[in-house]
Each structure stands twice: as structure tokens, then as C-alpha cells.
Amino acid sequence: xxxxxMESSSTPSGGSTRxxxxxxxxxxxxxxxxxxxxxxxxxxxxxxxxxxxxxGTVYYNFASKSVLFEELLRHGVGLxxxxxxEAAEQTARDGGSKVDALDAMIRAGLGFIARYPSFTQLYVxxxxxxxxxWQSTLMVVRQQVNAAIEDVLHAxxxxxxxxxxxxxxxxxxxxxxxVLVAALDWQSFQxxxxxxxxxxxxxxxxxxxxxxxx
Amino acid sequence: xxxxxMESSSTPSGGSTRxxxxxxxxxxxxxxxxxxxxxxxxxxxxxxxxxxxxxGTVYYNFASKSVLFEELLRHGVGLxxxxxxEAAEQTARDGGSKVDALDAMIRAGLGFIARYPSFTQLYVxxxxxxxxxWQSTLMVVRQQVNAAIEDVLHAxxxxxxxxxxxxxxxxxxxxxxxVLVAALDWQSFQxxxxxxxxxxxxxxxxxxxxxxxx
DNA sequence: GTTTTTGCACTGACCAGTCAGTTCAAAAGA
DNA sequence: TCTTTTGAACTGACTGGTCAGTGCAAAAAC
Numbered sequence: 220x221x222x223x224x225m226e227s228s229s230t231p232s233g234g235s236t237r238x239x240x241x242x243x244x245x246x247x248x249x250x251x252x253x254x255x256x257x258x259x260x261x262x263x264x265x266x267x268x269x270x271x272x273x274x275g276t277v278y279y280n281f282a283s284k285s286v287l288f289e290e291l292l293r294h295g296v297g298l299x300x301x302x303x304x305e306a307a308e309q310t311a312r313d314g315g316s317k318v319d320a321l322d323a324m325i326r327a328g329l330g331f332i333a334r335y336p337s338f339t340q341l342y343v344x345x346x347x348x349x350x351x352x353w354q355s356t357l358m359v360v361r362q363q364v365n366a367a368i369e370d371v372l373h374a375x376x377x378x379x380x381x382x383x384x385x386x387x388x389x390x391x392x393x394x395x396x397x398v399l400v401a402a403l404d405w406q407s408f409q410x411x412x413x414x415x416x417x418x419x420x421x422x423x424x425x426x427x428x429x430x431x432x433x
Numbered sequence: 434x435x436x437x438x439m440e441s442s443s444t445p446s447g448g449s450t451r452x453x454x455x456x457x458x459x460x461x462x463x464x465x466x467x468x469x470x471x472x473x474x475x476x477x478x479x480x481x482x483x484x485x486x487x488x489g490t491v492y493y494n495f496a497s498k499s500v501l502f503e504e505l506l507r508h509g510v511g512l513x514x515x516x517x518x519e520a521a522e523q524t525a526r527d528g529g530s531k532v533d534a535l536d537a538m539i540r541a542g543l544g545f546i547a548r549y550p551s552f553t554q555l556y557v558x559x560x561x562x563x564x565x566x567w568q569s570t571l572m573v574v575r576q577q578v579n580a581a582i583e584d585v586l587h588a589x590x591x592x593x594x595x596x597x598x599x600x601x602x603x604x605x606x607x608x609x610x611x612v613l614v615a616a617l618d619w620q621s622f623q624x625x626x627x628x629x630x631x632x633x634x635x636x637x638x639x640x641x642x643x644x645x646x647x
Numbered sequence: 648g649t650t651t652t653t654g655c656a657c658t659g660a661c662c663a664g665t666c667a668g669t670t671c672a673a674a675a676g677a
Numbered sequence: 678t679c680t681t682t683t684g685a686a687c688t689g690a691c692t693g694g695t696c697a698g699t700g701c702a703a704a705a706a707c
Contacts, residue, residue, distance in 0.1 A: 241651085344557075347621065390637075403560075427640055488663095491664095
């Protein structure tokens with residue numbers, strides 16, 4: 220079970236200060252360790268060591284371990300939702316259907332997970348935890364991801380492409396789960412397979428082409 | 434976000450010794466706490482207190498905190514796989530198709546999750562952690578669950594009901610993810626909805642009846 | 648000269664696991 | 678029927694260790 224770490228998104232967007240670089244290193248170190256061990260089992264000393272900075276630097280840059288984690292969550296989910304929405308908009312520009320948009324989002328999701336598997340692990344692991352300090356942050360980011368999909372489903376219902384009977388909220392959650400779990404399975408146990416390969420399997424499922432006919 | 438604890442399966446099957454009752458109480462206490470907080474953040478003192486026993490009793494009944502957790506995992510996944518296989522076999526006896534079997538398994542899965550939401554939370558959260566003491570146990574139980582679904586998919590391919598093109602492993606993983614995430618969404622955010630309601634939404638997705646036609 | 652990082656010693660809380668001692672139901676003995 | 682013994686089950690104070698977070702003077706970077 221190998222999972223690659225979250226590399227730099229190399230997005231020095233905004234201010235590429237020295238501080239920003241340090242924060243990025245800390246994100247990368249933290250995401251790998253927390254994905255493997257969980258938040259509580261990961262120590263601040265470990266994070267600092269992996270990032271190659273002194274422990275004091277962690278606290279110079281983040282108010283606490285929890286805050287570091289929360290900002291990491293927001294950072295990663297920001298990248299994911301941007302990618303999903305971009306995929307949907309691209310198919311819209313190309314005059315594609317809403318099914319095409321969903322398909323493109325699945326592909327984008329798989330691409331994100333292939334790029335940042337550790338972040339994905341961590342996201343899944345923390346998603347349904349309750350009574351945690353970052354509970355509210357988690358709700359917000361979860362909603363961001365799901366909303367990106369719900370928007371496409373709603374649009375599809377509105378233009379008659381999808382049945383008005385569909386349950387948008389549950390369907391979106393189900394799609395997220397489908398992609399997350401299948402992709403983690405892929406990354407963990409069959410990392411040699413191509414994205415196209417995995418995408419076609421999920422695409423088939425989405426479009427009900429599992430049954431032999433057609 | 435409310436999630437009910439894992440109640441006793443009230444199976445005094447085998448030996449209903451005092452010890453067995455204590456172990457059951459410890460399972461129930463542990464599953465709730467670990468689902469909420471995660472394994473590392475949950476202390477043995479908390480588990481003992483919630484179960485209403487002394488800390489020493491935990492160690493009298495289980496070699497360590499990890500072992501308690503592993504046995505809890507095995508216990509819960511045993512219940513789940515039994516339920517899934519039973520559902521599949523029932524449709525087979527009724528002369529149903531393999532799609533019917535999958536549908537019944539989705540229903541069984543939802544039923545299980547409604548009954549033991551905490552266990553499900555915990556399962557999802559720990560499923561993709563690496564470098565942990567119970568790593569091998571986790572692999573085994575994961576495989577048990579997925580295999581129950583893969584068996585049905587294989588049977589469906591064999592009898593021509595499913596396309597031989599489908600990727601059995603990935604499709605099974607995707608189905609697991611679909612049900613898990615949708616059900617947790619249900620339990621966490623819309624617990625008032627009925628199982629039938631949720632089941633029909635997922636059933637629709639499985640059978641490609643999302644698009645407006647038919 | 649201001650911001651950021653370093654290195655490192657320190658604290659106080661917390662926690663997994665231990666162990667000597669207690670409880671009590673049921674078996675053995677009378 | 679009553680008494681004694683046994684041992685599995687349980688208890689909770691204690692120990693040794695860990696870790697988040699602090700404080701600060703000096704160095705490095707800009």
C-alpha cells in the first residue's frame with residue numbers, strides 16, 4: 220500500500236514570500252504524516268523534522284497544530300473544488316451535456332487524487348469525525364466539494380437532461396464516495412493502472428453500462 | 434451531525450459469560466468514542482469510564498488498546514459481510530437477477546449503517562491509514578467486504594447479465610464508496626429520512642436511471 | 648533594522664500499561 | 678443446610694514516558 224505525498228502545488232500565487240515557502244513545506248510534511256498516522260498520532264516535532272525546520276518555526280507560522288491542520292484542509296479543498304468547477308465549465312464551453320460534465324468532473328477528481336493522494340486519504344479519514352476542534356471547517360470544505368457536483372445535477376434537472384426525481388444531495392454524496400473510494404483503491408493497490416483505465420470503469424458505472432445490453 | 438452509537442447486537446450466542454458481557458460493553462463504548470475522535474485521540478480511561486468498568490478490566494479483557502480495536506473491527510465487519518451475503522443469497526433463492534442482488538446488498542448495507550453508524554464512521558476513517566499496528570487486520574476485513582460484492586459481479590459476468598468489460602474490482606470499490614458516503618451523509622445530516630427513500634436514490638444511480646429518459 | 652528562523656531547554660498535562668489487592672459466585676466439603 | 682475454598686473477574690492508584698506549547702537569545706535573511 221503505497222501512497223505518494225502531496226507535492227507542492229507550486230502555486231506561489233499572491234505573495235511568494237519566504238514565509239509562504241516555509242508554510243508550504245510545512246503543509247507538505249504535515250499532509251503525508253497525518254494521512255499515514257492520523258492527526259493525533261502525528262507530533263509537531265515530526266512535522267518540523269520532515270519539513271526541515273525548527274519546531275519554533277511551526278509556531279511562528281501557525282498558532283497551533285490544529286490551526287495548521289485547518290489551513291491545510293482549506294488549502295487542499297480549494298485546489299480540488301477549483302479543479303472540479305474548471306472541468307465542468309470546460310465541458311459547458313465545448314457544448315457538452317451535463318452527463319459529460321459529470322464525467323469530466325470524475326476525471327478531474329481522479330486526477331486530483333492521483334496528484335495528492337495523501338491529502339485525499341486525510342480528507343476521507345477526517346470527513347465524518349465529530350466533536351473535533353476543526354469540525355466547522357470540515358463542514359465548510361465538505362459542502363464546497365459537494366456543492367460543485369450538486370450544481371451540475373441541478374442544472375441537468377433544470378434543462379431536462381436528468382430526471383426531476385433524482386435526489387440531488389444524496390446523488391452528489393454517492394458520486395463523491397464512488398470516486399473517493401475507487402480512487403484510493405486504485406492508488407493503494409493498483410497504482411500502475413492509468414487514469415484513463417480507472418476513469419472508464421467509473422464512467423461505465425455512472426452511465427449504467429454495467430448490464431450487458433448496449 | 435448526530436450519529437447513534439453501535440448498540441449491542443444482543444447476540445449472547447455461544448457463551449453468555451460475564452466476561453462476554455463486559456467485552457460487549459467495551460466494544461460499544463469504544464466504537465462510539467473512536468468514531469467521534471479517532472483511535473489515537475481516544476483514551477483507554479475514557480473507554481473504561483463509558484463502559485462503566487475500571488481501566489484494569491480493559492486490560493484484563495484485551496491485550497492492548499490496539500487489540501481491542503482490531504477485535505472490534507473484525508466483529509463489526511463480520512456482521513456486515515454476513516448481512517451482505519445473506520441479502521445476495523436471498524435474491525438468488527427468489528430467482529432474482531444479479532442486479533436485484535446488488536440492489537438487495539445496497540439495501541442491506543444501508544440497513545447495517547443505520548444500525549451501526551458509529552462503526553461505519555470508524556471503518557471509513559481508518560480504511561486508508563497506512564503504517565498502523567492493525568494494518569493487516571484492516572486489509573483482511575476490507576477484502577471480506579469487497580469480496581462479497583465482487584462475487585456477485587463475477588457471477589453476473591459469468592451468466593451474461595453484466596458486460597464482460599466491467600472492472601470487477603474497481604466497480605466493487607466504487608459501489609462500497611457510493612453506499613458508505615451516501616449513507617453517512619444520510620445519517621449525519623438527514624437522519625429523519627427513511628431507508629427506502631435513500632435506497633431508491635442509490636438504486637436509481639446504480640441502474641443508470643439518472644438521465645431523464647425512461 | 649525588521650522579519651523570520653533557529654536551537655534548545657523547560658513545563659505541565661496527559662496517557663498506556665502494570666500490579667497488588669479485592670470481590671463474589673459457585674464448587675467442594677462437612 | 679451451612680461453611681470454606683477457589684479462582685476468574687475486576688479494581689484503581691501508580692509509573693514511566695510522551696508531547697503540545699513556551700521562552701528567549703542569537704543568527705540569518707531580506
